[in-house]
Amino acid sequence: PVNGSGSVTGGTSYVVGDGELGLVATAGYSNGWRTKDNTEQSAANASLSIIDKDYRRVATENRIVFNGLLGVNYEYGEGNRLRFTNLIVRDTIKRTSLAEGRQNSQRPGADFREQDTAWYEREVWSTQLSGGFNFDPLKIDARVAYAQSSRNAPFELSLGYSRSNAATSPYGAYFVNRLDNGQTGYGRIVFSELGEDLLSYGLDLTYSLSPTMVISAGYEGSKTERDSERREFQIIAPSSFESGVGMLRPDYLLGGAIIDYYKIGLIESTETDPAFAAALKTHAAYAQLQAEIVEGLEVNVGARMEKAEQRVNPVQVFRTASNSGAGTNLENDYLLPALTVTYKFGDNMQVRANASKTIARPQFRELMFQAYYDPESNRAYRGNPLLVDSEFTNGELRWEWYFAREQRLSAAAFWKKIDRPIEAFTGFNDNSPVTSFANAPTASLYGVELESQKYFDMDVWSQADFFASRKMVLIGNYTWSKSKIKVGAADTTSVFGTVIQPAKNFFIDGTPLTGQSEHLVNVQLGMEDSETLSQQTLLISYASDRVTSRGAAGLPDIYESPGVSVDFVARQGWQLFGQDLEFKFEARNLLRTQYKEFQARDGNQVFFNRHDLGSKFSFSVSASF
Structure with a gap:
């Protein structure tokens, strides 16, 4: 498809009191597609003379980005200003990929096929209030800002099939996924979510001792907190799961009737560390x-x-x-x-x-x-x-x-x-x-x-x-x-x-x-x-x-x-x-x-x-x- 984007920007200013008030706003939207035909390999020995994994992976992404900005600026007197700035960016990616290749060391002669689908949602918004004040020869700059960002990947699905190419097997010529944790194939589903909050603030003082000498000092601090959770589940079928059923395409393989009949289950592989909380606090002063x-x-x-405390805990x-x-x-x-x-x-x-x-x-x-x-x-x-x-x-x-x-x-x-x-x-x-x-x-x-x-x-x-x-x-x-x-x-x-x-x-x-x-x-x-x-x-x-x-x-x-x-x-x-x-x-x-x-x-x-x-x-x- 043809990629496209558009944006609108507008601004105006007014005389308010003894100063000037300015407004600016912008909004943008883009929608783009990209297909990547990638070669993926890994070595089987230290000399790199033998290739183990040798895959070709074709991935297609649809990326949509929206951004918006609103700014208010007021300038008055001799070099005094107040500024209020707000920004939001939302970025989503819908992705699918199909890979096929061989693993020459682990299962020589067999072919493998991997199918993946995912949707990623990322968003960040921030707001900042700043001011500059001129008390000649002293100048003061102050600011405070708050930002919040998030990433959500609610349904990353991966399925792997294999074809043994064995003449003695009735299914040797077909790709099969018996959901047996990698023996013939696998199924995996991942849910992840991340959120982060950032508060920052600062103060700068500048004093002119003479036209050729200036001293300045300041302080800035910040507090960042992040919560991250990722849950991964293996999709496991019982040993009675027939190879003929394992030939079904992904939407039929994981259909409700198949899941109910064979009692297909989920086993979590991230139960040790499914979630983390992180924090960073900084305090800094300068002269x-x-x-x-x-x-x-x-x-x-x-x-x-500068003094900092950084922690990450399960x-x-x-x-x-x-x-x-x-x-x-x-x-x-x-x-x-x-x-x-x-x-x-x-x-x-x-x-x-x-x-x-x-x-x-x-x-x-x-x-x-x-x-x-x-x-x-x-x-x-x-x-x-x-x-x-x-x-x-x-x-x-x-x-x-x-x-x-x-x-x-x-x-x-x-x-x-x-x-x-x-x-x-x-x-x-x-x-x-x-x-x-x-x-x-x-x-x-x-x-x-x-x-x-x-x-x-x-x-x-x-x-x-x-x-x-x-x-x-x-x-x-x-x-x-x-x-x-x-x-x-x-x-x-x-x-x-x-x-x-x-x-x-x-x-x-x-x-x-x-x-x-x-x-x-x-x-x-x-x-x-x-x-x-x-x-x-x-x-x-x-x-x-x-x-x-x-x-x-x-x-x-x-x-x-x-x-x-x-x-x-x-x-x-x-x-x-x-x-x-x-x-x-x-x-x-x-x-x-x-x-x-x-x-x-x-x-x-x-x-x-x-x-x-x-x-x-x-x-x-x-x-x-």
Whole structure:
């Protein structure tokens, strides 16, 4: 089907008292379809010379997104404002998939077919009240916000059939599912629900001691609470269930008459940890001094003190508790200093150096010992409640030259040291990959970045009217970076469900961090009119191979290959019957670059995920009145 979307935005302002009251509202709706033809494989040995699981999975999704925003802004006096902003986004996905393939190690010669249906509902809404008040030389900014998000997947149904291809079996040529927990087939149904509430608030004070010296201080706090429940049931038939009945298609196989006659039952497989409650409380205060020491030399120095409590606990659902004790209790205090020194060479050139310490906390989904399926990455995940915070030491040196209006050239070198970085690793459960998370001992990241933006007047190329007011823009960015995980002989790693293990069981010394590409290139070549709305832009991006997950024990890491992507975007203003219109055309992934996620060793390659992304074309019209 054809994808479509639409949006409406309106705004107005009124004079109220000695100030101005502004209103803005927007609403948008989109409805899109996507089909993905994916190859899924796993290795049978460490050399990757033999493929075990080899499936082709075709999935179709219908995604509908609605969003709305309402904002009220009141400005009065000299630099005083009150702002009230409300946002809602509702996102639903209806998904079905059909997979067929082989498991060459576990059941050689047999064919397998998997059928899945699911519906995902996600929603987030937020409201924020903020104010800025000018009591020159003192400025005060205050804010309070509340947000609520939810995810509901009420009926994820999975059914698996197998065909033995055995000549001696009367059913060897047919796909059969006797609902026998995987011997010939299986049935599984999952219900999950998640809700999260976030309350945040903050206060910033800025005081100008002189035109060249400003001090500031502030406080911010937040409280996040999440409840997550996931119930999984195996659909089990008795041993008297005939193979002929197991040939029925899913809607007949699970029909009421079949269920009643054979007394088909449900067995819960998540009774140990069906639900979790999580909370995160943070309190932070900071102080900062910004001053021009001598002409052209600016210093910004400050520190942030932060206290946090993060907890994840199983929730008792049954009268007789049987949870695994998969809980998290983190309490940490941090002092995080930062220093930035800037030296300006005249009005258009500067050098800036900064150093800082920062932290990264594990996300709730990384902590909860609860399985969940991500339809985007086509992978199951399970958290690790033994994760701890990561600490970063950062440094950067940057040179910037603004040689003309809206034109620049910059170069930077950066470095990071990371203690206990959180890394994804992949294991297997019933021959299916499951990704979890663990803290690596330490890691380092360093690199350089080059960026430039340059305009060229096109009227010098030709006397034609078309080029008279047009100019060409060239924007380029290149980043080279290198990262290394450091693993010593005495380093250990904690993963829930196992004893403390040597870190080398999960990480290899010298391997790069997940998600880090050594080379990143972005080039934008465009043409635009300085008098009317007319823009044509070619976008080219490249990212080298990067790790998405550490491999299972004895297997190499899993990489993705983003490759080269080429897009084209054109915007053109037009007036029709006195009405201003904007036409927009987009062509994405013109090279039809594939998505590839793979393991490789000694010339052998296994694809975890491989599919065509295809090219996407869209055309839109907007009117302003």
